[in-house]
Amino acid sequence: MMNQLVWLGQSGIENLRQLGKTGLLLFHVVFSPPHWRKNFPLVVQQVYAEGVLSLLIIIVSSLFIGMVLALQGYHTLAKFGASQQLGPLVALSVARELGPVVTAILFAGRAGSAVTAEIGLMKATEQLSSMEMMAVDPLRRVISPRFWGGFISMPLLTMIFNMTAIYGAYLVGVKWLGVDGGVFWSNMQSSVEFHADIVNGILKSMVFGVAVIWIAVAQGYFAVPTAAGIASATTRSVVYASLTVLGLDFVLTAMMIGEW
Amino acid sequence: MLPQRYIETLVGLFLLFAILALTVLAFKVSGLTNLFPAKTYLVTAEFDEIGGLKVRSAVKIGGVQVGEVSKIALDPVTYRAVVTLAIDDRYNDIPDDSSAGIFTSGLLGDNYIAITPMYNKTFLKNGSQIEMTRSAMVLEKLIGQFLYKIGNSGNDSNANSNANSNEKGDKHANQ
Amino acid sequence: MPENLVEISKMSFVHENGRIVFQDVDMVIPRGKITAIMGPSGTGKTTLLRLIGGQLTPNAGQIKVAGQYIHQLSRKELYQARKRMGMLFQSGGLFTHLNVFENVAFALREHTRLSESMIRTLVLMKLQMVGLRGTWSLMPSELSGGMARRVALARAIALDPELIMYDEPFTGQDPISMGVLVKLIRTLNDALGLTSVIVSHDVGETMSIADYVYVISDRHVIGQGSPGSIISNTSGELQQFIKGLPDGPVPFDYPAVSIEQDFLQGSAAS
Numbered sequence: 001m002m003n004q005l006v007w008l009g010q011s012g013i014e015n016l017r018q019l020g021k022t023g024l025l026l027f028h029v030v031f032s033p034p035h036w037r038k039n040f041p042l043v044v045q046q047v048y049a050e051g052v053l054s055l056l057i058i059i060v061s062s063l064f065i066g067m068v069l070a071l072q073g074y075h076t077l078a079k080f081g082a083s084q085q086l087g088p089l090v091a092l093s094v095a096r097e098l099g100p101v102v103t104a105i106l107f108a109g110r111a112g113s114a115v116t117a118e119i120g121l122m123k124a125t126e127q128l129s130s131m132e133m134m135a136v137d138p139l140r141r142v143i144s145p146r147f148w149g150g151f152i153s154m155p156l157l158t159m160i161f162n163m164t165a166i167y168g169a170y171l172v173g174v175k176w177l178g179v180d181g182g183v184f185w186s187n188m189q190s191s192v193e194f195h196a197d198i199v200n201g202i203l204k205s206m207v208f209g210v211a212v213i214w215i216a217v218a219q220g221y222f223a224v225p226t227a228a229g230i231a232s233a234t235t236r237s238v239v240y241a242s243l244t245v246l247g248l249d250f251v252l253t254a255m256m257i258g259e260w
Numbered sequence: 261m262l263p264q265r266y267i268e269t270l271v272g273l274f275l276l277f278a279i280l281a282l283t284v285l286a287f288k289v290s291g292l293t294n295l296f297p298a299k300t301y302l303v304t305a306e307f308d309e310i311g312g313l314k315v316r317s318a319v320k321i322g323g324v325q326v327g328e329v330s331k332i333a334l335d336p337v338t339y340r341a342v343v344t345l346a347i348d349d350r351y352n353d354i355p356d357d358s359s360a361g362i363f364t365s366g367l368l369g370d371n372y373i374a375i376t377p378m379y380n381k382t383f384l385k386n387g388s389q390i391e392m393t394r395s396a397m398v399l400e401k402l403i404g405q406f407l408y409k410i411g412n413s414g415n416d417s418n419a420n421s422n423a424n425s426n427e428k429g430d431k432h433a434n435q
Numbered sequence: 436m437p438e439n440l441v442e443i444s445k446m447s448f449v450h451e452n453g454r455i456v457f458q459d460v461d462m463v464i465p466r467g468k469i470t471a472i473m474g475p476s477g478t479g480k481t482t483l484l485r486l487i488g489g490q491l492t493p494n495a496g497q498i499k500v501a502g503q504y505i506h507q508l509s510r511k512e513l514y515q516a517r518k519r520m521g522m523l524f525q526s527g528g529l530f531t532h533l534n535v536f537e538n539v540a541f542a543l544r545e546h547t548r549l550s551e552s553m554i555r556t557l558v559l560m561k562l563q564m565v566g567l568r569g570t571w572s573l574m575p576s577e578l579s580g581g582m583a584r585r586v587a588l589a590r591a592i593a594l595d596p597e598l599i600m601y602d603e604p605f606t607g608q609d610p611i612s613m614g615v616l617v618k619l620i621r622t623l624n625d626a627l628g629l630t631s632v633i634v635s636h637d638v639g640e641t642m643s644i645a646d647y648v649y650v651i652s653d654r655h656v657i658g659q660g661s662p663g664s665i666i667s668n669t670s671g672e673l674q675q676f677i678k679g680l681p682d683g684p685v686p687f688d689y690p691a692v693s694i695e696q697d698f699l700q701g702s703a704a705s
Contacts, residue, residue, distance in 0.1 A: 041264060041268075044264075044267060044268055044271050045264075045267055047271050047274070048267045048270055048274075051271070052270050052271060052274045055274065055277075091290075095285070095289070095290075121531075122531075125526050125528060125531070126524040126525070126526050126527075126528035127528050127529070127531070129490070129522075129524060129528065130522070130524055130528035130529075130530075130587075130590075132488075132517075133488055133490070133517055133520065133521075133522040134517070134518075134541065134542045134545070134590075134594075135514040135515070135517040135518045135542075135545075135546065136541075136542070136545050137514075155278075156274065156275065156278035157278075159278045159279075159281040159285065160277060160278055160281045162281065162285055162289075163280075163284050166285075185288065188289055188290075189288070189289070189290060192289055192290040194286055197290065198286065198289070198290050202282075
């Protein structure tokens with residue numbers, strides 16, 4: 001019995017320490033920002049690696065999600081004779097929830113895992129140590145640009161996701177299922193509010209972006225420097241990031257629905 | 261890694277694409293007509309019952325939106341609802357004897373305030389009050405009234421039909 | 436100029452998981468010479484290099500490098516001090532996303548404002564010193580292990596440091612690569628006036644170029660002196676290490692219950 005308690009206490013303290021270390025890492029990354037002139041190209045490189053290279057999966061997923069949403073939505077709405085509400089249905093679902101959440105989870109899977117693996121590998125092959133011994137701060141040069149690259153990419157990807165999902169719904173709803181185009185857009189416009197829906201969705205995506213890239217960077221930085229260690233750090237990064245995004249989504253939605 | 265200038269170009273395109281998406285979302289999806297809140301002036305109106313009226317509900321004249329509700333408060337003395345309307349500065353010639361009523365869009369839709377313009381030569385300005393108001397119709401009260409009426413006329417018609425059927429019965433009996 | 440570049444006095448270090456790595460260790464690294472630090476695997480030789488480089492902090496004692504107490508320096512001063520040190524990691528530690536030229540040029544680009552042509556000259560010069568000038572456009576993944584280490588060496592001397600530390604440079608190398616490295620370490624040390632510290636458990640190679648040797652085992656220094664004096668030292672521990680004897684003060688058998696218990700009692704778990 002005592003043994004179990006000791007074990008519980010120890011793992012609790014150990015987890016607390018880990019949390020503290022990741023918190024300190026975030027603090028150092030955010031408050032020792034890259035030297036703008038020297039390291040700006042690094043940030044741009046990372047926006048490319050994390051954002052631009054994720055475009056394919058984001059656009060394809062959003063197109064299909066929009067199309068499925070329209071398909072399912074139409075068949076259910078038609079039973080109530082409310083098929084002209086398809087526009088609002090799709091736009092509100094995507095802008096408020098699906099856009100930020102699905103983008104964040106896809107981002108965690110594609111860019112987050114890549115960042116974790118990269119940093120973990122650099123740690124395991126002693127590249128980070130070499131940098132330190134050459135008097136170059138690896139936090140500034142390697143970690144920080146990846147963090148800011150993720151922070152910048154996430155909201156941009158979310159906006160693109162929202163647009164292509166709604167367009168996909170338009171294709172299915174109007175072009176295929178025969179909802180009137182004018183009704184589709186005008187009902188949407190009267191139901192969707194820019195500040196409450198679109199902007200809130202983008203705010204959510206910024207919060208998710210911080211969470212996902214922070215977890216990715218921390219898991220890579222604190223990975224056990226072996227091949228197995230990197231593998232498990234990568235999977236952990238994706239799992240933790242996804243769960244955190246879903247949890248944060250609930251909290252943010254509650255805050256936003258209650259109008260702050 | 262591609263050469264730096266290709267990367268920068270691609271990132272620039274990425275940013276452009278995202279801004280385009282944002283523009284589409286703003287104007288086509290949410291119907292944002294102007295980014296900056298229009299200049300408005302505030303007018304108050306008191307109602308006995310506002311029903312489902314909310315802050316930011318529309319204020320319309322003849323069906324066209326001219327402003328929105330900016331504040332709803334309760335007068336502690338008269339216990340009437342004091343609604344503050346923010347009317348777009350462009351519509352600065354609403355006669356100050358106009359009336360304001362709370363209506364429902366559609367049958368079960370949101371409530372909005374409709375202003376019916378009258379004939380005075382002086383106009384509403386910041387701080388004016390609309391005197392003539394018509395409260396919202398609350399569905400439950402209507403149904404209650406309707407049932408009450410049905411109940412009453414039911415009693416009368418029951419009495420009538422009883423008398424009628426008695427006569428008929430007599431007729432039959434007499435034949 | 437002080438005679439000893441590095442002075443370690445009464446240093447103790449405990450690892451994160453509680454293991455005592457060093458207890459009361461005293462060492463000096465004389466300037467301009469090649470000092471070897473040897474010992475069995477896992478005794479913390481790499482940790483020692485990290486302590487000298489300021490990546491780890493000792494729990495007790497002092498480490499003085501070029502007259503400065505390394506662990507009392509501020510972050511900025513520490514980074515300044517590190518510019519005068521070079522370190523060659525066991526795996527080379529080359530940046531995989533940069534080619535050979537960019538790897539060697541890295542420190543020059545970060546810490547100096549030299550023109551491109553100056554940097555080119557310096558980089559090619561360093562590569563020439565290690566015999567790999569022709570590989571400048573290759574990526575690290577295209578290099579063999581030995582070549583990667585030599586490029587890492589060129590990178591480590593890019594800023595012309597005073598102290599250079601080698602972490603297990605000979606491990607896993609074929610005889611030719613080994614010979615090349617041995618020659619390079621000696622030549623560079625003498626030609627550039629470096630102070631070299633080699634951490635290794637490769638007795639033959641290391642003894643052939645070292646001027647002074649420390650042998651560490653079990654948290655302490657168990658022997659020090661010139662290579663000749665170490666080889667002729669009669670201490671049991673030293674003899675076992677130098678000669679590579681399978682059994683001696685470091686036992687062959689891992690501690691276990693007696694043979695009777697394991698084999699004659701039926702199941703090993705009982």
